[in-house]
Amino acid sequence: MIFQQSLKIKTLGRGMIDCTAKVSDLVVQSKINTGICHVFLHHTSASLIFCENADPAVQSDLEAFMKRFVPDGDNLFKHTMEGPDDMPAHVRTVLTQNSLTIPVTQNQLNLGTWQGIFLWEHRFKGHERKLTVSILGDDSSS
Amino acid sequence: MIFQQSLKIKTLGRGMIDCTAKVSDLVVQSKINTGICHVFLHHTSASLIFCENADPAVQSDLEAFMKRFVPDGDNLFKHTMEGPDDMPAHVRTVLTQNSLTIPVTQNQLNLGTWQGIFLWEHRFKGHERKLTVSILGDDSSS
Amino acid sequence: MIFQQSLKIKTLGRGMIDCTAKVSDLVVQSKINTGICHVFLHHTSASLIFCENADPAVQSDLEAFMKRFVPDGDNLFKHTMEGPDDMPAHVRTVLTQNSLTIPVTQNQLNLGTWQGIFLWEHRFKGHERKLTVSILGDDSSS
Numbered sequence: 001m002i003f004q005q006s007l008k009i010k011t012l013g014r015g016m017i018d019c020t021a022k023v024s025d026l027v028v029q030s031k032i033n034t035g036i037c038h039v040f041l042h043h044t045s046a047s048l049i050f051c052e053n054a055d056p057a058v059q060s061d062l063e064a065f066m067k068r069f070v071p072d073g074d075n076l077f078k079h080t081m082e083g084p085d086d087m088p089a090h091v092r093t094v095l096t097q098n099s100l101t102i103p104v105t106q107n108q109l110n111l112g113t114w115q116g117i118f119l120w121e122h123r124f125k126g127h128e129r130k131l132t133v134s135i136l137g138d139d140s141s142s
Numbered sequence: 143m144i145f146q147q148s149l150k151i152k153t154l155g156r157g158m159i160d161c162t163a164k165v166s167d168l169v170v171q172s173k174i175n176t177g178i179c180h181v182f183l184h185h186t187s188a189s190l191i192f193c194e195n196a197d198p199a200v201q202s203d204l205e206a207f208m209k210r211f212v213p214d215g216d217n218l219f220k221h222t223m224e225g226p227d228d229m230p231a232h233v234r235t236v237l238t239q240n241s242l243t244i245p246v247t248q249n250q251l252n253l254g255t256w257q258g259i260f261l262w263e264h265r266f267k268g269h270e271r272k273l274t275v276s277i278l279g280d281d282s283s284s
Numbered sequence: 285m286i287f288q289q290s291l292k293i294k295t296l297g298r299g300m301i302d303c304t305a306k307v308s309d310l311v312v313q314s315k316i317n318t319g320i321c322h323v324f325l326h327h328t329s330a331s332l333i334f335c336e337n338a339d340p341a342v343q344s345d346l347e348a349f350m351k352r353f354v355p356d357g358d359n360l361f362k363h364t365m366e367g368p369d370d371m372p373a374h375v376r377t378v379l380t381q382n383s384l385t386i387p388v389t390q391n392q393l394n395l396g397t398w399q400g401i402f403l404w405e406h407r408f409k410g411h412e413r414k415l416t417v418s419i420l421g422d423d424s425s426s
């Protein structure tokens with residue numbers, strides 16, 4: 001069994017958006033009991049990560065760390081056409097991830113208690129971002 | 143065909159544990175000949191990585207690099223409830239990976255000669271960590 | 285349905301090689317309409333990344349960033365048997381990725397407009413690198 005559907009997520013500029021509920025809903029819709037759920041982000045200037053989902057300070061601390069680690073407007077970069085956040089967004093993306101795969105168990109997204117699926121926008125401005133969710137498996141129990 | 147099973151791994155504090163043999167055994171048990179094996183770690187303060195498996199100095203060098211790169215007790219962080227290694231563990235996790243997918247060929251985990259699957263505990267103290275292994279494929283040759 | 289095939293890619297030393305066309309060809313050959321495509325690199329001193337595919341300066345900027353971030357010949361490292369680029373290649377690999385999964389839609393690799401699949405050689409010298417591409421899905425539309 002295969003289920004595939006795309007989602008659009010509007011970001012409001014740099015920062016994270018919790019997409020866990022939207023992906024969970026698709027797993028239930030898929031009627032797949034046991035398998036895997038693949039979430040793919042079609043962009044090179046935003047990431048998908050598993051972030052701790054209880055304390056919002058984890059998100060702001062990750063952002064603070066990344067900002068210090070990959071400075072905007074770094075003189076090292078030649079690819080600066082779209083501004084000081086252009087190349088840093090590509091570096092942030094390559095050093096994190098664009099796609100996540102999660103087990104599906106008993107027709108549920110089988111995440112850890114503290115794991116959420118977050119879209120991390122790296123550009124200063126908001127963008128409409130496209131995700132494709134693919135769920136593979138069967139309808140029997142494992 | 144789908145095979146899914148969870149494993150518990152006890153860590154002894156910060157450092158790496160080679161999980162390759164346990165995952166390989168599940169591939170053989172699954173009787174799946176050709177497909178993929180997905181290994182998922184249900185935590186936000188430990189990673190799964192492919193590490194060079196021959197020289198233990200690679201593990202200690204990776205740990206030394208990470209310790210310098212993401213200092214424990216960094217004043218930048220606000221999420222410090224569980225100690226100086228709390229937020230660094232989340233950063234280390236986001237900058238590495240929580241899940242790995244490996245081809246399955248002829249009912250074997252098809253890793254490179256020097257690739258092992260390592261669980262990297264980022265917290266100072268040991269924890270019981272949960273993995274879920276999902277294997278998808280069929281029983282014919284590719 | 286499952287399709288699996290290995291590829292050899294010759295690298296010319298440190299730098300990136302666009303492998304998108306080779307992987308796309310295998311998706312078409314597989315005749316799989318809807319599913320996922322998993323690309324796996326069997327090495328611990330080279331990476332697979334999604335890189336922006338329009339401006340070659342993105343590749344050279346990523347390389348410049350990584351070179352500053354993980355210096356060759358760093359005194360921190362003990363695993364130096366194969367030279368000053370040996371351990372940095374392992375660090376670069378662990379902080380990026382060895383395998384990528386992409387949705388397959390209408391028998392095409394469903395990448396974003398600006399996303400390419402790049403093999404990033406981290407060693408100074410060229411190597412023959414092995415990839416295994418596994419495509420899972422079915423021949424119906426999603």
